[in-house]
Structures are given as structure tokens and as C-alpha cells.
Amino acid sequence: MSRKTLGYLLLLPSAIIILVVLVYPILYSGYLSFFGTFIGPGTLTLTPVGLKNYIDTIKSPQWWWAFGRTAYFVLYDIVVGMSLGLGIALLLNKEFRLRGIARALVLFPYVLPSIVKALMWKWIYNSDYGFLNGLLFQLGLIKDYIPWLSNPTLAIHMVILANIWEGTPFAIIMYLAALQTIPKELYEASEVDGATPWQMFTKITFPLIKPMTFILIVIKTVATFKVFDLVYALTAGGPGGSTQVVGYLMYSTVFDSLQFGKGAAMSYILLLIILVLVFIYSKLFQSEEE
């Protein structure tokens, strides 16, 4: 058997699974997106509607609203979440006892099942018996208990806070990896030259972790389109649509309103956006590898 034949043979099982579960459904979504769908008992009736699903989606204020909500998530994740990740990474990069344990502990929010993370925050935000109200009240910071998840403005920020908590470990690990590649001599030399810690950060650390920062921004942006579990468990898109992110809107378009065609059209629009982002990412990644 030639090397090439063996190669294709080894690739075959993975290729089949990926083709059946990823590629074919994506193509089939393309097909569905040109149809109106009617779900009867055990049947699915398709009526061709041309570009209607796409036009409806692009014209729908709901879609753009969900997009705006998602962008708001991304903004916080990048500005607050990544700064926090960098800050903790800088701390964990120092030499101290129990550093190994500390590094294992910061992984916890990353490895826990997302639904468990959602239930933790649901309990923390509980307006009657939750941790947050109890703590703020006992510290004397609030006079009355606050219904965290029933006020639209508060609700989105509470979900964002939980999302930041969940996403920080990833930024910490990535930044730690980037920090460890910086040669110690650079810091020693600049210390001899009388540089302040702040100068060392802005002149050495920051420029050298810039590529990682770009990579994280792209990954975080893509990841935000995956936000679903938290919203499902904490607010179900409410109150008043304030936490209606793209992932949740797509789910409820298909499984609450049963508009399969429209859901498929939304998938395609989102896919296009992800494609552009991944293209940027792979450029960044390749320039890193070279």
C-alpha cells in the first residue's frame, strides 16, 4: 500500500464524521434558508420563498438588537475580562509558594460544566436569599434587596459579570504562556538602566504580549456568539429582551417560533461573520508561527 493510500485511509473515519455532522448540515442549512417551513405532527412541509428569510432577518430590528447585545458582551469581555486576565496572569507569573496550586485553582471556572456555572450565578443573584444581596446588605452598601435579574439594565450587566468570570481563566492561561516567553534578561537589563516597573510594563511586557492580545480579541469575539447556556438559565433572553444575544435569538427562532427556514438564514449570516473573523485569526496565527 502506498503512503498516500494509507494516508487517505487513516483520514477517512474523521472525514466521514465531520462531513456528516458539520459539512452536510451546513449545506443543508443553505438549502433550508430558501424555504418557509411548516411543522405538522411528524412532518415538515417546505414552501419555497426565495430570499425572503434573508431579507426578513436583515430588516428585522430583533436581529440587529441581538447583534448589539452581543457586541456589548464582547466589549466587556475584551476590555474588562482580558484586563483582569492579564492582571491575574502577571500575579501568577511571579515566584511564590503554592503557585502551582493557585494555577490549578484559576482553571476551575474553565473546566466546570457551563450549566453548573449558570446555576451558581442564579443562586448568587437570587433576590431573596442570594449571596450578593446578603453581602451588600450586611456591608451596608444597599438598604433594600435588589432584584438583579428582573431589571433590564441590571440583568444584562449581571449576565456579563458571570460571563467574565467564566472567561477569565482562558485569558489568564494564554497570557501566562505569553509572559513566560519573555526573556528575564530584558527586565534585568532595564532595571540596571533604572527603569520603573511601569516603564518595564509599557516598554517590554506590553509590546511583547501584543500578538497574544490580538489573538485573544478574535477568539473572545467568536466565543461570544456561542453564549447561550448562561442566558438560557439566568434570564431566557429577558427581561424585555435585554439579554437577547444572537445565540439565544437563533435558538428561540427555531425551537420556540418553529421558523426553521429563518433560523437557517440566520445561521448563514452568522457563518459569514465567523468566516471573516477566522480568516483574520489564521493570519495572526500564521504570523505567530513564523
Added chain:
Amino acid sequence: MHNNSRVKIIIDGILIILAMIWTLLPLWWTFQTSISPEVDLTRIPPRWLPSSINFNYYNSILFKKMGTTTAFRAGIFNSSVISITVAFLSVFLGSLAAYAIVRLNVLSGRWVIFTLLFAQMIPPVILITSLYVIASKLHLLDTRFLLILIYSALQLPMAIWILRGYFQTIPREIEDSALIDGCSPSQVLFHIVLPLSGPALFTTGIFTFISAWGEFLMALVFTSSLASKTMPVAIAEFMGRFTVDYGLMCTAGMIASVPPILIAFIFQRFIIQGLTSGAVKG
């Protein structure tokens, strides 16, 4: 100068402790809820430590016959079967594919890198519409088989990615000399490359297990009965729209967290390796 550095160390220490509190607080609060007596949970203001430690909730979840607790136990069982199968399948099939790409010059080239990255970054929500229609036509809804298939497909690109990176670091000379000695390429893979790749195979297994163990959206859409319902779906059912039994819910959450927490603690190094080798699960 001496004093100055001492102050610095103290400040760093305080900041590190704050970071740990921020990271662990939700977990601690959930844990302490799970071991509190029921009366503690409806106190205003709340108790910060349980008035007495008891394991009633654990007892109920593990042994009591109730709709939600039975579903939870079935969910743990289904999740274990599914995640372990997916982990083995992804490691095995992924290493075959990665070897083909790295050493047998099949599908090499930049577009493979792009495709693997793209496949990892696709939000699963994009797939649910058409997968649902396809699965219902094939009568696969509500089966463990369907979830195993979907999770494997979602994990394989990452598995291939991690393993591909590792195989590239194995010196070619070792393989070449084996080939000259008369080994076939498949013997080289099974007797030389795979035994040398222990850490990478392990990292891949851990990652795929954790992802499959915690996956929620697909399980929510594609399972409906105890035959296939996974742990995350069963936990979501504890959070009814109007009444939530927080004690039971937190206990379920703690039990479901045991495997990933143990993994994070014991195999910390592998998780960090996997993440930094370019697994893009933010």
C-alpha cells in the same frame, strides 16, 4: 529599599488572595449551600457558614426516587457513557488523521489549517436547525448515539489540531530509520509515534472529555427522555421557571463538578498545554 520590596510582596500577596476569592467564591457558596440544613437557605440575611453540616441533599440526590433526582442519576450515567466514548473516539480517530496530515502528506497545505480552525470556531447554534431536521428524518432523536456522533464531530477538529502540533515535534529521523528497517508506515504509527505521544493523547482525551461532559445546547435540543438525557439537561430541569429547589440544585452542581475539578487539579499541566497549543475554546 528593603522596606519597599517588603510592601510590594504584601501587596502582591493581597492581590493574589483577592484573585483566588473572585475565582472560588461562586464554587464555595454553592458547596456551602449543598451541605447546609434547609432552614439555613431561606434566612435573611443569609448565613455565611452552615449552622450544622448535613448531607441530606446528597442523600436525596443519590438515593431518593423523585422525578428530578432520578433524571439526574440517569443523566450522570448517560453523560459518563457519552463523554468517555467521545474522548476515546476523538483521540483514536484524531491521531490517525493527524498522522496522515503531518507525515503522509495528505491534505497538507494552508487551507487545512484554516479549515481546522474554522471548524473549531463554528458556534454550534449554527448547526442545530438542520441537524434537527436531519436527525428526525433518520429517527435518531433522543439517542446517545446521536450525541456521541455530534460531539465527536465537534471535538475532532480540536483533537486533530493538538495532535498535529505534537506529531510535528517528533524527530523525523526516528521514523525514517524504522522505515528503512522495514517497518510499514502503519507500524511506525502504532509502534513508534503513538507510544511517544502519550502526553498529547492524554491532553486531547482530557479536553474532549471535559467538553462533552459539560455540553448543554446540543443535549437540550436532541435529548428528551431518560434514555439519552445528559447531566447538564437534568440540572437545567432543577431550575424550573417558578420554583427552584436551590439546595438540591447546588448539590447536583457539586456532584457534576467532581470529575472536571479532579482533572483540573491532577492534570493541570495537560490542560495548560492543550490551551496554549492553540485549542481555541474561549
